[in-house]
Amino acid sequence: MALLQISEPGESPAPHARRLAVGIDLGTTNSLVATVRNGVAVVLPDGEGHPLLPSIVHYGEKRTSVGHQARKVQAVDPRNTIVSVKRFMGRSLADISDDRRFPYAFVEGGGMLRIQTRAGIKTPVEISAEILKTLRVRVEEGFGEPVHGAVVTVPAYFDDAQRQATKDAAQLAGLNVLRLLNEPTAAAIAYGLDNGSEGIYAIYDLGGGTFDISILKLSRGVFEVLATAGDTALGGDDFDHRVYCWILEAARLGPLSAGDTRLLMMKAREAKENLTAHASAPVVAVLSSGDNVNVTLTAETFTDITATLVTKTLGPVRKALRDARLSPTDVKGVVMVGGATRMPQIQKAVAAFFGQPLLNNLDPDQVVAVGAAIQANVLAGNREGDDWLLLDVIPLSLGIETMGGLTEKIVPRNSTIPVTRAQEFTTFKDGQTAMAIHVLQGERERVSDCRSLARFELRGIPPMVAGAARIRVTFQVDADGLLSVSANEQTTGVQASVVVKPSYGLSDADITRMLEDSFSHAADDMAARALAETRVESERTIAATESALAQDADLLSSAEREEIDAALQTVRQILAGNDRHALQQALDGLNHATEALAERRMNRSVNQALAGRSVDALG
Amino acid sequence: MIDFSQNYFALFGLAPRYRVSEHELDAAFRELQSSVHPDRYVNADESARRESMQSSAQVNEAYRSLRDPVGRAEYLLRLHGVDTMIETDNALPLDFLEEQMERRESVDDARRAGAVETLDRLAHEIRRDIASREAALATTLDERQAWDAARPMVRELRFLQKLATDIDASIAEIEG
Numbered sequence: 001m002a003l004l005q006i007s008e009p010g011e012s013p014a015p016h017a018r019r020l021a022v023g024i025d026l027g028t029t030n031s032l033v034a035t036v037r038n039g040v041a042v043v044l045p046d047g048e049g050h051p052l053l054p055s056i057v058h059y060g061e062k063r064t065s066v067g068h069q070a071r072k073v074q075a076v077d078p079r080n081t082i083v084s085v086k087r088f089m090g091r092s093l094a095d096i097s098d099d100r101r102f103p104y105a106f107v108e109g110g111g112m113l114r115i116q117t118r119a120g121i122k123t124p125v126e127i128s129a130e131i132l133k134t135l136r137v138r139v140e141e142g143f144g145e146p147v148h149g150a151v152v153t154v155p156a157y158f159d160d161a162q163r164q165a166t167k168d169a170a171q172l173a174g175l176n177v178l179r180l181l182n183e184p185t186a187a188a189i190a191y192g193l194d195n196g197s198e199g200i201y202a203i204y205d206l207g208g209g210t211f212d213i214s215i216l217k218l219s220r221g222v223f224e225v226l227a228t229a230g231d232t233a234l235g236g237d238d239f240d241h242r243v244y245c246w247i248l249e250a251a252r253l254g255p256l257s258a259g260d261t262r263l264l265m266m267k268a269r270e271a272k273e274n275l276t277a278h279a280s281a282p283v284v285a286v287l288s289s290g291d292n293v294n295v296t297l298t299a300e301t302f303t304d305i306t307a308t309l310v311t312k313t314l315g316p317v318r319k320a321l322r323d324a325r326l327s328p329t330d331v332k333g334v335v336m337v338g339g340a341t342r343m344p345q346i347q348k349a350v351a352a353f354f355g356q357p358l359l360n361n362l363d364p365d366q367v368v369a370v371g372a373a374i375q376a377n378v379l380a381g382n383r384e385g386d387d388w389l390l391l392d393v394i395p396l397s398l399g400i401e402t403m404g405g406l407t408e409k410i411v412p413r414n415s416t417i418p419v420t421r422a423q424e425f426t427t428f429k430d431g432q433t434a435m436a437i438h439v440l441q442g443e444r445e446r447v448s449d450c451r452s453l454a455r456f457e458l459r460g461i462p463p464m465v466a467g468a469a470r471i472r473v474t475f476q477v478d479a480d481g482l483l484s485v486s487a488n489e490q491t492t493g494v495q496a497s498v499v500v501k502p503s504y505g506l507s508d509a510d511i512t513r514m515l516e517d518s519f520s521h522a523a524d525d526m527a528a529r530a531l532a533e534t535r536v537e538s539e540r541t542i543a544a545t546e547s548a549l550a551q552d553a554d555l556l557s558s559a560e561r562e563e564i565d566a567a568l569q570t571v572r573q574i575l576a577g578n579d580r581h582a583l584q585q586a587l588d589g590l591n592h593a594t595e596a597l598a599e600r601r602m603n604r605s606v607n608q609a610l611a612g613r614s615v616d617a618l619g
Numbered sequence: 620m621i622d623f624s625q626n627y628f629a630l631f632g633l634a635p636r637y638r639v640s641e642h643e644l645d646a647a648f649r650e651l652q653s654s655v656h657p658d659r660y661v662n663a664d665e666s667a668r669r670e671s672m673q674s675s676a677q678v679n680e681a682y683r684s685l686r687d688p689v690g691r692a693e694y695l696l697r698l699h700g701v702d703t704m705i706e707t708d709n710a711l712p713l714d715f716l717e718e719q720m721e722r723r724e725s726v727d728d729a730r731r732a733g734a735v736e737t738l739d740r741l742a743h744e745i746r747r748d749i750a751s752r753e754a755a756l757a758t759t760l761d762e763r764q765a766w767d768a769a770r771p772m773v774r775e776l777r778f779l780q781k782l783a784t785d786i787d788a789s790i791a792e793i794e795g
Contacts, residue, residue, distance in 0.1 A: 149661075178661050222649050315794045322787055379661040389653050415683070418657060420676040443788070478672055479657040 019148035021178065021380035022139055023186070023372025026128060026152060026166065028086040028235055029208030029339065031055045032366060033135040034373035036382070041190070041373040043366050046138055052365060053138075055208075057082045057130045059119035062578075066134040075263040078103040080118045084237055085131075087209045088113050088124040089169075090161030101241070103258035112165070125169045132173035149178040151376040153368050155210040156182035157230030157316075157395045159441050160453050160483050167480065178379040180480040183207070184214035185225060185392055186371030187337040190362060192218050199332035200226075202320075204350055205368075206313060206340040209235035213317045215324040215331075221388040227323035227414045228395050229316035234309070236272075236340035242305045243268035243297065247283055250295040260287045271297050276342045303345045310349045317353065323414050328354045336360040337367055391416050398453075398475055398483060401438035403428060405447045410475045413443065417481055422474040424490070431463040435471055439485055458487045460494045531580040538571050538587050545594055548601060555600040560593075567593040621655065621674060626698060627681040637695055637760040639685065648682045688753050689780055692760065692773045699766045703773045715775055722782065730789045738793075742786040749779050 023041070025032045030052040034043045043051045050068065058070035058081045065073075074081040082104065088096070093106050093113045105116040114121050132152075139147055152170050154163055163180055170177045184203035191197070197218050205212040212230040216223055244265050247253070256264070267283050274281035275297070285293040321327060334354045340346065341364050351358050362370070378387055393416055399409040402425070411421045427435065435458045442450030461469050470490035477483050488494060545568060553561065567590040574583045621630070628635040631647035653659075655674040660667050684690045693703045722741065729737035752772065759769045 179658070220649075222652075318794055319791050322790065379658060381662050389649065389656060390658060391652065391656075416679045418672045418676045419679055420673065421680075443791075476672075476676070479675070 018382050019380040020139070020143055020145055021149050021151070021373075021376035021382065022135075022147055023151045023181075023369050023374070023376045024132065024135055024153065024170075024175075025183070025186075025369035025372060026086065026132060026154075026169075027055055027207055027368075028084045028210060028237065029055060030365065031131050031135060032369035033139055034366070034369040035139065036373055036377040041370045041377075043369055044139055044142060053131065053134060055083070055085065055131050057085065057127050059117040059122070061118070064119060064130060066130050075259050075266065078258040078262045079105060081262075082115065082117070082122070082127050084209050085124050085127045087233065087237075088115075089128065090159070090163070090165035091124070103261060125165050125172060128166070128169035129172035132170055132175060136173055136175055147175065149176040149376065149380055151179050151181050151186075151372040151379065152177055153181050153183045153186050153372050154481075155205075155207070155230060155232055156184050156212040156214050156225075156228040156392075157210065157232050158481075159232075159396055159451055160398075160481070161451065162232065163481050167482070177480075178376055180482075181372055181375055181390075182212070182214065182225070182228070182392055182481075183368045184212050184228070184335075184337060185216070185223065185390060186369075186375065187335055187362075187367045188214070188216050188218070188223055188371065189374050189388075189390070190367045190371035191333075191335050191359060192223060197333065200326060200330050201333045201335060202317070202331045202354065203335045203337060204313075204317070204341065205230075205337040206346060207235050207338040208340065209233070209237050211235060211313050211316065213313075213320045215320050215326065222391065223388060224391045224416075225393045225414075226326070227320045228393055229320040229323070230395070231312070231316060234312060236338070238309055239272055239306050239340065239343065240265055240268045242309065243271055243302065246297065246301070246305050247293065247295060250297075251283075251293045253287075253291075253293070257288055260289075263287070264293070267293075272302070272343070275299050275302050276344065299344070306343075306345065310345055313346075314349065314353055317350075331356075334358050335367075337364050339365045392479075392481070393417060394419070394477055394481055396441045396451075397443055398477070399440050399450075400425075400473060401440060401447045406445055407440050407442070407447055407450055410473065411477060415477075417477050418479050420474065420476045422472050425471045425473060426467045427461065427464065427469045427471075428466055430466050432466065432469070433461045433463055434459045435461065435487075437473060437485070437487055439483070453483065454485070456485075456487075458489065458494065461489050462492050462494075464491075531578060531583075534580050534583050534587065535575060538575055538583060541587060541590055542568060542571060545590065548594070548597060552597070552601050552604065555604065556597060560596060564590075564593045564597065621651065621678075623674070623677050627685050627694060630678075630681050631685065633685075635695060635698060637688075637692055637757050639691070641686075644682070644685060648678065651678045688756075689773060689776045692756060692769065692776070695760060696766055696769060696773065701766045701770055703770055703777070711771070711775060711778065719778065719782065726782070726786055726789070730793070733793050735790055735793055738786050738790050742783050742790075745779055745783045745786070749776060749783070752776055752779070 020035065022033050022035045032043050032052060034041050045051045046053065046067070053067040054071045056067065056070040056074060058065045058073050058077065060080070070081055074083060091113050092111060093108065096113065107114040107116050107121055112123050112125070114123050136147055150170065152166060152175070154166050158166070167177055167180060184205045187203050187205060188201060192201070198220070199218060201216050201218060203212070203214045203216065210230065210232050211234040212228065214228040215226045217226055247264055247268060263285055267285050271281040271283050280296050280298045283293060283295050283297060287293065331354055334350060334356065336347070336350070336358050341360070347358060375390070377383060393414045394411065395413060397409045397413045398411040399407045402408045408423070410423050411419055425435070436455065437458060438447070438455050439453045440447060440450040441453050444450055458471060461471070471487055472490050473485065473487045475483060475485055545564065549564070556564070567586070571583070571586045571590050574586045623630070626635065631644055631651070633639050633643060633647070652675060655671055655678060657668065657671045657675055660671040663671070684694050696703055722745070726738065726741055729741065752775065756769060756772050756776065759765050759772060
């Protein structure tokens, strides 16, 4: 259903020149897609009217499902149902502190974490791409045109590896990434433009698995991020987990199966959501053992068991304010973003910290996607004139390893992007001809406390005495917050320009393989659809034949009748299997067997119709 | 396109002085970014996008240098042929160093004790010291144009700024 495109004031005057641009919030718990239509950003619901797509991917026996369908089977098939995959983006297995908390079959080995599923070994990038693809298809089916480009949001505190993984996933899903946009900044756009605000704003964004705090200065169409801080492993999921642990204790439960664990995690989540509006929440479940769980969680207990998590979010808030050289009283407004900020204890703690009421009049689940859609509309060139400008920052310092396992910072955190910064280093030994460059991200002094992003070598340095070579290392961070590093020796001009792919990222070869896989899966998808269509056609034909036999069996000889019955039986048998080709053949056989019957029925009905009319009327 | 061969002050349309109007600097920065930022060139060809990123990064670098008072003083001195960064000349006045050693010790004690409030107070004290030194530096640079006399003043300021940043880092570490 292609919709009519209507040009509006302030928008591009030529409707045909408008590009379909979307904002995508790829969330830990839910993902959304939004676009600007007729000057208003709207979240696009699925065919059943759900705006939120649960970020859950199920690798089933026959097909991969995403969202609500995948959620239904998570307790039945936990190993092949991946939830909260965002937590694994750009991470190695070693980064996951308690991998036993997850029911997945992690694959051992270095590099990016991988999960063994029924459909093969999957990386978080591939799993996220399934979610993004589902959203892209939702939009393209809705508007009947391809998506020109997408702004995909990431937590502000995502490091280079996590950002690169997100961009790779979007490209794998067939999206042209206009920009990676920080989630709190996206929320600020949605709020700032609505309210025409000026001054210092704090965006407190507690999602399903990540926490961000950004301090922004809004002035005359410029959104300038002054500082950002956060925790990429803290979110609503952790509150669920605290409730889950409480249920285990309260109901005196021993070790559980993966399915029961998932079931109780779902119950924990429901209880948490219930407590937003109620003073207590019952937790009732029947385990696979047949044991009953029946306990009641009060709001008071919930506040107690999650107090440390709430406090944990305030550390980064203080850090961001300190980096921006501001105090809580300088903040003119505090915007609450993310479904987890619905929890009353969060609202209370944040309001108390800033000493003011909070801004939460926009839906905390949708505000990021809405802001991203508004920005996508601008970046795609669909507006003219009064545009605003976003000036964002990198969340973590970038540097390289120097002697003694120490980190030398080259680009400090909260530098406005894009940024290019160079620093000179020299050789350590006489006659040294190569230099290893180890790129790091993080705030700590010691290399082992920072994230390793890449290693590369500058070779061919002419032999000189120690300290004579001048090696200039240049860091460049683009507007997506992605890093590239190059090095050259100044006296001779020896170059080693390397676009850094993070150690935990994917090589171009990986991406190529995944694209090929997704094409072959596309072929699988097509075959599955064709089988489904043939099945529907077969069932329709069986029903039509049975109905014809019930009415007009007298038109057939006994031999003809036997032939039809046999053909019907063959179709029914093959219908139970998965062989589309055999089914099509059987269906053709049935159609052939019923040709004579169809012709005679046609003649009979024509004769019956004519019987009631006068000959004159036919003239 | 913008002429990046001119000095940072000229880039932002400002007179090359230590005292600048932050308001004017901010406004000029925003105006420049509005014309060069990569968000303006998303649909342009590859070379225009690369040029936009490089220009935008240069504007950011120029702004960062001038926005920070110590960075601005260093840049101004460099325009007048005075380098404050040479490592070999690290002689700071003895009384200054003694005073800072005492401060460092207080900082270290407070850090070991996890006394965030003490650290906050020390950082605040140092920033007040920095502010009063900056006023003296402004006179030296803008009225007296005594570049050589300004040099040690800038070096002391850089030292104090580093100390304040280290305190911030300690507080951040304690607060997790």
